[in-house]
Structure formats: structure tokens, C-alpha cells
Amino acid sequence: MSPEQASADAPNTSPVSLAALIADPHPSYAALREAGPVHRIIGSDGLPVWLVTRYADVRQGLxxxxxxxxxxHATPGNxxxxxxxxxxxxxxLNMDPPDHTRIRRLVGQAFTPRQVERLREPVQRIADELLDAIAPLGHADLVAAxxxxxxxxxxxxxxxxxxxxRHDFRAWTDALIVPDPDRPQxxxxxxxxxxxxxxxxxxRKRAxxxxxxxxxxxxxxxQEDRLTEDELTSLAFLILFAGYENxxxxxxxxxxxxxxxPERLAELRADERLIGPAVEELARFDGPVPVAIRRFAREELTFGRVTVPVGETVLLSLAAxxxxxxRFARPELLDLHRTDNGHLTLGHGIHYCLGAPLARMETEIALTTLLRRFPALALAxxxxxxxxxxxxxxxxxxRLPVCF
Known part of the structure; x- marks a missing residue:
């Protein structure tokens, strides 16, 4: 019996547990990917979901x-x-066309590469100021600082x-993304x-x-009545949280x-022109989003020999x-010179990350400034x-405790 058939015959089992996917994702996703294209697992909310693991299927699914x-489009109770x-x-993140198309078009102009480039100087200034604050200390938690x-x-x-x-947005985000099961309140x-x-x-902004x-x-x-009041508030919420969280x-x-x-670190220190491909490779190697936002099957779908019924939840594993x-030669290798890097970290298709140009620019500045300022940077x-x-x-x- 093939792994695909085994998965179909026993849909509530998989080669790895949800705990393993969270604690040690890359070996766990590798085991799933090897075993079959899609697996029935128990999701974080305790309900079964379908997890898609192979590049071609994930890219198509996006x-x-x-x-x-x-x-x-979710089946009741699913x-x-x-x-x-x-x-x-x-x-x-909860919309399909045509509403998705309308709203994305309205805000998309703020995140074009040209518009984002105007933010380069302010972002560079922020990076310098943050490092100025911790430089005299000789150590810091880089996540917090x-x-x-x-x-x-x-x-x-x-x-x-x-x-x-500017409140403690991260505390709010943690409560939503990583809820404490013992403290649902x-x-x-x-x-x-x-x-x-x-x-x-x-x-306040209206006034x-x-x-x-x-x-x-x-x-x-x-003035133009192209957004409802709920859409306006929801869009502001999404831009703020999605704009920094990932x-x-x-x-x-x-x-x-x-x-x-350290060999890759030395390469980047020696040639800052590598920063563009380096950010792409780092995003592929260990990206911030292991799975894309959940989706629901509008109609029956087939992955290999596995059929996903209408209305069931599908998770597309970007990490896998x-x-x-x-798709990638020697995928476990961190290669800053990788030229064919079609990673899916920022998505694909109409839901491709709206803030991708800003995220790339911020990461490039964050890394080059950090490495330039702290040549002795090391884990603490x-x-x-x-x-x-x-x-x-x-x-x-x-946390990421470092010394420099």
C-alpha cells in the first residue's frame, strides 16, 4: 500500500504529531513530505485538518x-x-474575490517597491538608533531590543x-497567535x-x-464610499499586525x-552585495510562517490518491x-548564492504578501546594519x-540573547 493510500485509509493518523511539528518543524515536515502529499492531522484548535506538504501542491494551492x-465555505462544525x-x-485574510480584489487594490499602492523605497532612510535611522541604545551594554535580547x-x-x-x-502590540498579537489554553480570557x-x-x-485621524x-x-x-466602516477598521488592524509580526x-x-x-556569516560580512539573495535564502531556510492561513475546499480536491471533501480545512505547509x-537542490543547506530560489515564504498568487517589499527592505537593513556595527556578534x-x-x-x- 502506498503512503497516499495509507493516509486515505487512516485519515486521522500521520507520521508526526502536532507537538513535533511545532517543536522540531523541519525534520517533521520532511517525514510528512516523504510519506505523502497530504495528511490528516489534528490542528491547534483540536479539529482535524488536511496538511499539504509538497512544493508543487502547495504552490498550486496558494x-x-x-x-x-x-x-x-467551511462545513458547519469543521x-x-x-x-x-x-x-x-x-x-x-478572510476574503476572496471580488471583495479581496477591491480592497487589495486600494491599499496596494502604499506597498509598491517605489513607495517602500521612500521608507529606506527612516528605517535605516530606526535601526541605527536601536543599536545605539544597546551598543554600550555589550549584550542584548535582539528580539526585544x-x-x-x-x-x-x-x-x-x-x-x-x-x-x-504605540501600545504593547506584541502582547496582543501573542494572545491571538499563541493563545494560552489555560487562559482563554x-x-x-x-x-x-x-x-x-x-x-x-x-x-482621531478623522478629526x-x-x-x-x-x-x-x-x-x-x-469621500468615495469604497470601503465599509468594518472593512476600514479591519484593514487598519491587518496592516499594523501583519506589517510587523512576520x-x-x-x-x-x-x-x-x-x-x-559562521561560514555563511563570513561570506555576508565580506560582501554586503549578497544581502538581497541572502534574505531570500534565509526566508526559505527558516521562514516566519510554517503554514499559510487556513483555507476551505469549495469543491472536492485530490492530492495524489487522497481526496479532500468539500468544506474541510486545508493547511498549505510553506515550511515543507x-x-x-x-524543487530545491540540497534544501537543508543554507546557500547565500542560491540563484533559483522560488521560495513560498511570502505566498503566491492573489494572496501574495502585500507587504513583501517592505519586509525585504527592513530585513536587509536590519541585517547589514547589525553585522556592520557588531563585528564580534555571537550567541550569549x-x-x-x-x-x-x-x-x-x-x-x-x-528571545535571542547575544553579546557583542
């Missing part, structure tokens, strides 16, 4: 209109995600969030706090508009990977696809003692 983001109020739920505040500051500047209103409290924050912020993205979106909502993890994972591969040996603790966030959807370090 652009497949038969896989919907809208939760209304999805148990966090219930958001309408003012936060009407965002691009650098990888976290850099993209948060940049996206708040883009949106026009006043400095006094924390996630509910985070939702209430987020909605209150954006309601007050948008009211005192500025030269920023939020003011521009409010003008679209109020970049925090990408920077942290990239620094750790370089410190664990990015190390598929059928053994790598095996470091811990990642306990999440299937977010691959990021809790």
Missing part, C-alpha cells in the same frame, strides 16, 4: 480558486477559529500611529483592546488627518541562522514546500537552549 479564505467582531474580521521594535516603529510611522498611542481581552484602540485611532496611510484610507471610506520573526530567525552558520528536494546562550513560540502558524524566537 493560487487555487477552489481553496477559499472566506469562513462561510472550523473553530477565534471569533473576531465584524470590525476586525472583514480583512483580506531590535527585531521587534524596528518593524513596529516603521509600520506605525507609515500608518501615522502617534508615538503616544486573554485572547478575548486582546480582541476588546485591539478594537478599542483602532476605534479611537480612526476617530486630525495627516500625510499617512490611515488618513488616506479614511478619505477613501468617507518581519520580527524573519529578522530573528535570520540572525540565528547566520550565527549557527521550501525544503522540498524535488547555546542555540539548543533557545525556544520558539509554541505555534503552528508562527515560527519565531521568544
Amino acid at each position: 493560487a487555487d480558486e477552489r481553496l477559499a479564505l472566506d469562513k462561510r 472550523y473553530r477559529g477565534l471569533a473576531l467582531p465584524p470590525a476586525l474580521d472583514a480583512n483580506l 531590535y527585531a521587534g521594535p524596528l518593524p513596529i516603529t516603521a509600520i506605525c510611522d507609515l500608518l501615522g500611529v502617534p508615538v503616544d498611542d 486573554d485572547a478575548r481581552a486582546a480582541v476588546v483592546a485591539i478594537l478599542d484602540f483602532f476605534t479611537r485611532l480612526l476617530a 486630525e488627518p495627516g500625510d499617512d496611510l490611515l488618513s488616506a484610507l479614511i478619505a477613501v471610506r468617507d 518581519t520580527v520573526q524573519l529578522i530573528g530567525n535570520a540572525v540565528l541562522a547566520l550565527l549557527q552558520h 514546500a521550501n525544503r522540498d528536494p524535488d 546562550e547555546p542555540a539548543e537552549q533557545l525556544r520558539h513560540r509554541p505555534s503552528l502558524r508562527a515560527r519565531g524566537l521568544l
Whole structure:
């Protein structure tokens, strides 16, 4: 019997557990990828989902209109995600065309490569200021002191969030992405706090508009009526959180990977022109998003010999696809000179990451500035003692203690 047939005959079993996928993802995804193209696993919410593991299938799935983001396509009882109020739920991660197309077009102009390039100088200034603050100390937690505040500051500047209103966004994000099963009230409290924050912020921007993205979106909502009020609030929420969350993890994972591969680190120090391909390779090697946002089958789908029924939840494993040996030569090798790097970390198709140019630019600046300023940068603790966030959807370090 083939692995595909075995998976179909015993759909609630897989070669690895959910705990293993979170704790040690790359060997676990490799085992799944080898065993078959799709597996029935128990997801973080305790319900069964279909996990797709091979590059060709994942890439096709990311652009497949038969896989919907809208939760209304889920079979009743088949999805148990966090219930958001309408003012936060009407965002691009829950939408399909034509609404997705309309809203993405409105905000897409703010994230073109040309527009993002205008932010290069401010981002560089932020990076320098953050490193100035920790340089005299000789040691730091790079997640808390650098990888976290850099993209948060940049996206708040883009949106026009006043400095006094920049709350502990990461605590709110952790409550949503990595909920504590023993404290479900924390996630509910985070939702209430987020909605209150954006309601007050948008009211302030209406009263005192500025030269920023939020003011521009409010003008679209109020003057042209191309956004509903829920869509406006949801879009502001998504831009802020998606605009920094993945970049925090990408920077942290990239620094750790370089410190664990001193030959690659030496190559990048010797030639900063490598930074572009280096960021692409680091994103492929250990990206911030192990699986894409859940999707729901609009119609019956087949992977190999496995059939996914209508309305069931599908997870597309970006981490597994990015190390598929059928797509990448020596995928376990960190190769800063890799030329054919069609990784899927930032997605593919109409849901390709809107903030990809900004994330790339921020990561390039974060790495080059850090390595230039701290030539003796090293881990302050053994790598095996470091811990990642306990999440299937977010691959990021809790802390990254370094000395310099």
C-alpha cells in the first residue's frame, strides 16, 4: 500500500504529531513530505485538518480558486477559529474575490517597491538608533531590543500611529497567535483592546488627518464610499499586525541562522552585495510562517490518491514546500548564492504578501546594519537552549540573547 493510500485509509493518523511539528518543524515536515502529499492531522484548535506538504501542491494551492479564505465555505462544525467582531474580521485574510480584489487594490499602492523605497532612510535611522541604545551594554535580547521594535516603529510611522498611542502590540498579537489554553480570557481581552484602540485611532485621524496611510484610507471610506466602516477598521488592524509580526520573526530567525552558520556569516560580512539573495535564502531556510492561513475546499480536491471533501480545512505547509528536494537542490543547506530560489515564504498568487517589499527592505537593513556595527556578534546562550513560540502558524524566537 502506498503512503497516499495509507493516509486515505487512516485519515486521522500521520507520521508526526502536532507537538513535533511545532517543536522540531523541519525534520517533521520532511517525514510528512516523504510519506505523502497530504495528511490528516489534528490542528491547534483540536479539529482535524488536511496538511499539504509538497512544493508543487502547495504552490498550486496558494493560487487555487477552489481553496477559499472566506469562513462561510467551511462545513458547519469543521472550523473553530477565534471569533473576531465584524470590525476586525472583514480583512483580506478572510476574503476572496471580488471583495479581496477591491480592497487589495486600494491599499496596494502604499506597498509598491517605489513607495517602500521612500521608507529606506527612516528605517535605516530606526535601526541605527536601536543599536545605539544597546551598543554600550555589550549584550542584548535582539528580539526585544531590535527585531521587534524596528518593524513596529516603521509600520506605525507609515500608518501615522502617534508615538503616544504605540501600545504593547506584541502582547496582543501573542494572545491571538499563541493563545494560552489555560487562559482563554486573554485572547478575548486582546480582541476588546485591539478594537478599542483602532476605534479611537480612526476617530482621531478623522478629526486630525495627516500625510499617512490611515488618513488616506479614511478619505477613501468617507469621500468615495469604497470601503465599509468594518472593512476600514479591519484593514487598519491587518496592516499594523501583519506589517510587523512576520518581519520580527524573519529578522530573528535570520540572525540565528547566520550565527549557527559562521561560514555563511563570513561570506555576508565580506560582501554586503549578497544581502538581497541572502534574505531570500534565509526566508526559505527558516521562514516566519510554517503554514499559510487556513483555507476551505469549495469543491472536492485530490492530492495524489487522497481526496479532500468539500468544506474541510486545508493547511498549505510553506515550511515543507521550501525544503522540498524535488524543487530545491540540497534544501537543508543554507546557500547565500542560491540563484533559483522560488521560495513560498511570502505566498503566491492573489494572496501574495502585500507587504513583501517592505519586509525585504527592513530585513536587509536590519541585517547589514547589525553585522556592520557588531563585528564580534555571537550567541550569549547555546542555540539548543533557545525556544520558539509554541505555534503552528508562527515560527519565531521568544528571545535571542547575544553579546557583542
